[in-house]
Amino acid sequence: MGSEKILLIDDSPEILDNLSEYLTSEGYDITTTSDGTSGISMIEKKFYDIILTDMKMPGADGMEVLKFMKEHSPESICIILTGYGTIKNAVEAIKSGAFDYLTKPVKMDEIVITLNRALEYRNLKRENINLRNQLKRKYQFKNIIGESPSIQDVFETVEKVADTDSTILILGESGTGKELIARALHYNSYRREGPFVPVNCAAIPSELLESELFGHEKGAFTNAIRTRIGRFELANGGTLFLDEIGDMNPNLQSKLLRVLQERQFERIGGMKPIKVDIRIISATHQDLKKAVLKKKFREDLYYRLNVIPIEIPPLRQRKSDIPLLAFHFIHHFSKSKRKKVTGITDEAMERLMEYDWPGNVRELENMIERLIILTGSEMIDLPDLPERVLPPSSKEIGGTMDIPQEGLSLETALNELEKQLILQALNKSGWVKNKAAQLLHMNRTTLIEKIKRQNLHRSPS
Ligand SMILES: Nc1ncnc2c1ncn2[C@@H]1O[C@H](COP(=O)(O)OP(=O)(O)OP(=O)(O)O)[C@@H](O)[C@H]1O
Ligand SMILES: [Mg+2]
Structure with a gap:
């Protein structure tokens, strides 16, 4: 000093x-x-x-x-x-x-x-x-990338509703940027000085979730050694982000609905009603409407949460954003990993454009991070890319087939093709079934069933 x-x-x-x-x-x-x-x-x-x-x-x-x-x-x-x-x-x-x-x-x-x-x-x-301030800068709208019309629609809604108290439901597949949007909503609202409190309803076992949300009084149950403040109270003055709300169990759905209706709650084991000033944003990758029809999600709660829906389209439906995002991540990771990677070749970019990105932006981000660390050159090139984004060459699939004069049984032909591809995947992965299943974009149990049905065995080498 x-x-x-x-x-x-x-x-x-x-x-x-x-x-x-x-x-x-x-x-x-x-x-x-x-x-x-x-x-x-x-x-x-x-x-x-x-x-x-x-x-x-x-x-x-x-x-x-x-x-x-x-x-x-x-x-x-x-x-x-x-x-x-x-x-x-x-x-x-x-x-x-x-x-x-x-x-x-x-x-x-x-x-x-x-x-x-x-x-x-x-x-x-x-x-x-x-x-x-760093957080505020990070979640400025300009750091959320995308120029495709469908994502621009999303951004427009986000900007319009950010500085209000409206309850918002964000829908989108895994990795599309739901949490990013939720944080951007918070840091661009008048509540930005208040806390942003996320709760992942799928990650917390349901028997713990209630006390996580509402807190408990000392002695409320066997392990309640001291009073605990729940996330509802922690979020006072700010935003509560209920992530993966579709995974909340029905019992807790009812309790949540009551709190949202009455705008007050009690800690578990407590008598004193507690009032908080919070904004609620929830998100899920599930089809909540379907869940309502199947009676897995309460309809009344759905309408309470879904005041303003924001649906983030999957990356495969806005492929024009892929180059922008790729360059954004290349720039970001080459700086943070201190690597001199400046770009990506046209051929490699073409592959990224053709791939379907089941894991959406997160998958692209993770892939670029790995590529930046692993590649030795300044430009990311085709051979650097992981196998899953490369196209299977037509020869590997068994060549083009001509239908013979007498015709063929499509079922038998497809069956044969399936057998060939599974064998190929197994050989490529040294018969490690997990890896082979990944190569074929299927889960391990499905693959094992198919191996049994096709009666495939590893040939002695
Ligand atoms: N438009 C975007 N611009 C920049 N980065 C993005 C964009 N969308 C997503 N990301 C990045 O992708 C990653 C995944 O986003 P996020 O965690 O918000 O997705 P999510 O929908 O909540 O996924 P999950 O369902 O898996 O939790 C994050 O690192 C986020 O910063
Ligand atoms: Mg998320």
Whole structure:
């Protein structure tokens, strides 16, 4: 530490002398004055990190100094000096935003500890603001990539509804950017200074989810050793993001509906109704309408959550965004991984355009990250790409077939083709069934069934 500027205001010349001598020797940059009115005009002219002020003084008193500082120099920290007679006032001052108070006669070691604590607190606060600003920048609309008409529609809705309190339901396949959109909604709303609290309803076992959401009182159940604040309360003043809402069990769906209707809830085992000011955004990769028809999702809850639906189209339906996204990720990862990859060849890009991206933007992002790490050249090229995005060559599929004069049984022909492809996949993957299944975009159990049905065996080598 060192040259933090401190303004010391006190009408006792003895205190001014003693404290300024001591604090100067500790490396602080001290300015002193003996009355509140001149203190105020000094705060107006110059920035002080800390204002140490007496409570009772001629002219303006400590409370007035504090009030002026809060308005005109809110980044400064106020610490009150007080005699025993005015402790009550000092407590009032803390309620009005003073950092702490010190009782006279002031002990020198005590004052240094308080100053250090104040500066530490201020630095943490600044760091926090910095981090928040970083987050805000990250979720600016311009960092969400896409120019295809269908994603532009999405962005338009997002911009329109961001700064409102409307309840929003985000729909889209896995990896399409649901959480990204939810965060962008929050960081572009008036709630941006408040918390963004995500809850993944699919990742938390349903018996724990209720207390995760609503919290519990001490002793509410066997393991409730202490009171716990739930995510609803944590999100107060901000946004609660209910991710994978389609996976919520019916019992909890009813409870959630009640909370949304009544706008209040109780902690588990608690009696006191708690009111919170939150915005709700939910998301799911499931077809919720179908789930409603199948009675897996409550219809009334569906309508409560689905005030404004935002449907993010899968990447295969907006292929024109692939180059933009690819370049965005190449730029991002070559910087963060300190690699000199500058682009991608036309041939390789063509493959990325033809591939179907079942894992959507996330799959593209992960693939580019791996390519940046693994490739040795400046341009990502065809041979760098993983096998799944390469087209099967027609020869490998068995060549083009001519239908003979007498015709053929399509079923038998397809069966033969299936057998050939499965054998090929098994040989390519050294008969590791997981890998072979991946090559064929099917799950392992389906593959095993087919292997049995086709009566395939590994040939002894
Ligand atoms: N339009 C976009 N521009 C830039 N990055 C994107 C875009 N869409 C998605 N991403 C990135 O893709 C990744 C996946 O996005 P996100 O986690 O939001 O998807 P999701 O729909 O919530 O997926 P899941 O259902 O798997 O949870 C993230 O790293 C996100 O930053
Ligand atoms: Mg997600």
